[in-house]
Amino acid sequence: MHCHHFAAGRCRSCTHLPTPYADQLAWKQQHARELLAAWPDAKWLSPVSSRERGFRNKAKMVVSGSWEAPVLGTLGMAGRGEDLRDCPLYPEALACAFEPLIRFIRLARIAPYELASRSGELKYLLLTLSVQSGELMIRFVLRSQEAVGRMRKHLATLQDELPQLRVLSVNLQPEHKAVLEGEREILLSGSRTLQMRLNGLPLHLRPQSFYQTNDEVAAALYAQARDWCDELQPGAIWDLFCGVGGFALHCAAPGRRVTGIEISTEAIQSACQSRDELALADVEFRALDAADFAAGQTEVPPLVILNPPRRGIGPGLCAFLEASAARWLIYSSCNAPSLARDLERMPSFRPLQVRLLDMFPHSHHYELITLLERDG
Known part of the structure; x- marks a missing residue:
């Protein structure tokens, strides 16, 4: 993609712009594979590409x-x-x-x-x-x-x-x-809310709520988690760091208890608004720190979804999940190095499938979503 601002030196935010897009995507896939090389048996699904221009919302x-x-x-x-x-x-x-x-x-x-x-x-x-x-x-x-x-x-x-x-x-x-x-x-x-729609579901965004930058790739991200969830058929789910409820709402199903946890009260208000519009009686959202919420629980559902900020979920939550009865994790990461560190802290879980989603073309950033299962 040609950009006259980049060519003139006025803006260099798109650091990989001179690299053909197919090569950008191949580099990201190789970078992610190297970071997760300790788990060679994981199945790598085909990466999700993005439009090269006009993709930002x-x-x-x-x-x-x-x-x-x-x-x-x-x-x-x-x-x-x-x-x-x-x-x-x-x-x-x-x-x-x-x-x-x-x-x-x-x-x-x-x-x-x-x-x-x-x-x-x-x-x-x-x-x-x-x-x-x-x-x-x-x-x-x-x-x-x-x-x-x-x-x-x-x-x-x-x-x-x-x-x-x-x-x-x-x-x-x-x-x-x-x-x-x-x-x-x-x-x-x-x-006070802007309604976004992904895969037919309403997501309500308030001024200080987080939302993905690339709608088309975000839709693929949530759909991947939904598809894995439908295959696993868990009776209950935690969605930690749930934001405005994207993963929780996509994975909700009749009779499946879904609990979304997010520290931002504003994001939880948005998630509750979407839940009420969809009449999802088995979905609950609570405004709490994810690690504090987990530490206060005695029962853990079979599937836990994780979508933390760039720093990852951290040693405390890793230790909790490692010792828990959870059977599967779906971990969505915008920072593959922190994902790799967190996986090392949870040796009982092994990645079954991994997918790269190019949320941020022309940069070194990308999203990885990983399905993990507990050994044994």
């Missing part, structure tokens, strides 16, 4: 320049703003929001944050697209509430220009450090 735009002439994109090596509104990774339904947002920044006179002087307000624009409906969630990451009144005053103008705008919020991040967002969210729109 999210945009994180650094805002620079001035309120009269804002620049949406990234900061270059010299700290100068680089305009990336026409990045080829964004689908048109997402990219078409940038011009109305620039006009709104001017209208509400929201000064971009300036790193050197530590002045200004607007640090980032975070956009999420519901691919199926075309609706948008837009979050303004601000240093303070200084501009919120003006934003409310001109909100109707933005809504007229962006009728697909579903959720609009302000996230307050007052600190001068490399932290994307803060804890406090101010909702400016009437709706």
Whole structure:
């Protein structure tokens, strides 16, 4: 894929862009195999590829320049703003929001944050697209509430220009450090959830909830877990680090008890909303730390699904699962080295099947989903 920003040296986020996509995918598969070489009997399923362009449902735009002439994109090596509104990774339904947002920044006179002087307000624009409906969630990451009144005053103008705008919020991040967002969210729109649909199931996204970046590959990820679950036919499941409920909702079935655990209260509220819409009486979601939840249980279901952040599930939860009565694990990892470390800590489990899903083309990142069974 050709990108004029990469060719000109304005953006190098897609570090593997010069490599043909088939070679990228082959390298990732080989890298993953090397990390899991201690389990040579695992069956490697064919990798799931991605579209090379227009696959992102999210945009994180650094805002620079001035309120009269804002620049949406990234900061270059010299700290100068680089305009990336026409990045080829964004689908048109997402990219078409940038011009109305620039006009709104001017209208509400929201000064971009300036790193050197530590002045200004607007640090980032975070956009999420519901691919199926075309609706948008837009979050303004601000240093303070200084501009919120003006934003409310001109909100109707933005809504007229962006009728697909579903959720609009302000996230307050007052600190001068490399932290994307803060804890406090101010909702400016009437709706607080953006509905995403994967494999026909509704998933509700709130401003601070996690959601996969690539819809098509995410659908394949959840479908793989569902297919394995249907083959195993467990009577009960834990979905740890469940987020907005993607794995739990896909693996739910009549008479199958599913418990989803996630530390984010907002994500659990979203998961409960989806569960209620689907009338899934045997599905429960609870806002707890996954390791703390597990440590408080005396009975463990036959199947546990794990979808942790990049650091993995850690030694404590590994030790718990190793000593538990669980028969199978489905482990979805966005960081293969931490997956390999966790598997070494659970020697009673062996990988039966592994699948690589290329959630992030042109980068060294990828997703691995693994079905593990306890020996004996």
